[in-house]
Amino acid sequence: MLLKELSELNGVSSNETAVRHFIRDRIQGKVGTLHTDRLGNLIASKGQDKKGPKIMLSAHMDEVGLMVVGIEASGLLKIKAVGGVDERVLLSKRVLVGPQQIPGVIGAKPIHLQEREERQKPVPLSALFVDIGATDRSDAEKAVKIGDLIAFDTKADCFGDGLFKGKALDDRAGCAVLLNLIENEYDLPLYYAFTVQEEVGLRGATVAAYGINPDFALVVETTSAGDVPPLKKHQASTRLGHGPAISFMDRSVIVQPKLVETLVAVAETAGLPYQFRQTTTGGTEAGAINQTRAGIPAAVISIPCRYIHSPVSVLNLNDFQATVKLIDAVLKNIEQRGLPV
């Protein structure tokens, strides 16, 4: 299963190589052009000589994680977060360290030796470490080095009524959507950008959009679903099983109203479910793309996903399929009617 394979690859921001190679091997020979730019974005095109507006679809390959920033005399590894990681999700988890995927664990002080009040406070990241079973620093240095990236060690799988769980669904699910669409033919010059370093400041998309210089960019994301107690309904942002989420505004961009209206009209005409992303926090690549060159119109369609940026996130496979269908319908709409003016 494509989503499972993508989720289980490790690609913490700035080392997306495993994901890039996986995607490249999968699409080689099926696309018109294929290249990796200097930041590591993988850019494929189909129909680049066709008439019509140049379209960029973007999904990021990177995931949040940790980095080795020090090795203690004891052989334990000191860590920092790469991207937005809540330190409270780290205790008592398994991780994989560096290019050799060395197994490690993030331990915690035993409950027996804690004061009662300690359990009300999170353990700060500065007090956490990864244990790879090294006997001392020099033993640890045989397996890992400063700067190695650390990913959660999580197996992905289907569960419940049509749900799917795994790490890095933000945004491997978006990558999987693009890989579904890349099989189709559209009468448009269409660029597929699998980008790097989204989680550390939308960096890949910035240069990818500059290089492609599209007339319109559609960012395919995975966004937080807060349809979980104790959050109230109005705090949910998005809900699983209610279709792809259309953004009107987030921290990084105000989507042009005519683009939002077009996405909604396409969904309604095609009879596809959709919802609005009902919070305005969090940034997306649309913000970076929107302000590239002399300005590029950009919109965002997201798959709702619970518990993103943690070792295990959850999405609904119907939402995933509906996202593929909605973007397909959007592209067909542009084929026939061009971009909204």
Place this chain on the structure above:
Amino acid sequence: MQTEELLMALTNAVGPSGREDRAAQILIDFFTTGEGRPWITALERDRLGNIILRKEGSSPQPPRLMLAAHLDEIGLIVTSFEEGFLRFSPIGGVDQRVLPGQEVIVHGREDLPGVIGAKPPHLQQPDESKKAVKIEDMVIDLGLAADRMAALVHVGDPVTIKRDCCALRNNFYAGKAMDDRASVVALVECLRRLKDFRHEAEVLAVITVQEELGVRGALVSAYGLNPDLGIAVDVTHGEMPGLADYEGFKLGQGPAIVTGPPVHPLIFEKLKTAAEAGKVKYQVEAEVTPRGTDAYAIQIAQAGVASGLVSITLRYMHTTVETLALDDLKETGRLLAEFVTQIDRGFLEGLACY
């Protein structure tokens, strides 16, 4: 079965306190139809579910020696349903801070995979991340519609955290339920060694239940067996940042022999003598309170039992990544076997003279 294979199989198995049957079955199979069959004389289970592995002694009036290690693990239990999610309480000492972002298995009418999710930073209020999430505010996400969930899950169903044991460097292993299945494996190692040894004492290796809820299995099995001597094997804390030097024992430096109220002074001495005779490297642990291990219950069974306590060093106790050195576990097995061979009638008679 290699020691590490048994350790992995046992720690991966499901067996929260009071629901130890699935973990127990692995041992029952091992000692009734498996490799361990010839190592023992008999296998029994008592009414609370303790497994008693007997091995005869060579003496016509053998000293009766109970060895105990507990099989149960900490866990969670379903308390109510809410909007398609489950609320839960802990079974045993669970630090609420290890729960967000864990995958779990709800043991309902079938095993159901679920997630204790973590609210993403994007939906948090400012400063929210400065407080630990309270266990009463957490839910298990089973991804099931409310009617399906009601059919498959009942209030009172146990929940375990999904975590496979894995090997780290240097033969360190990390997983859940090392407390105290590592000691169970040490008992198996002891029996493996004793098959080639002549010993006067009758060995009663007891795999106890419900230790985490108050040493309940040890209490009734010690009463039922009424041994002359009892040694509990449990885990102690391994060194790590945040612990004082005296609180954390070293991994890979052998078992810790405990002294203090739960331990008869002559048993403490005999364990050290046995370690020296067998060239087993050991550490000494001072335990001020008798609570918290099976030795507590064994010591006060019937008219009293001369008891001892041996610890295997374990980092991150009561998390799902409890970490130990495989050698410590093997050496503990070797120490126990050496101790068994040194027990005779004379030692027993000396116990009342101190």
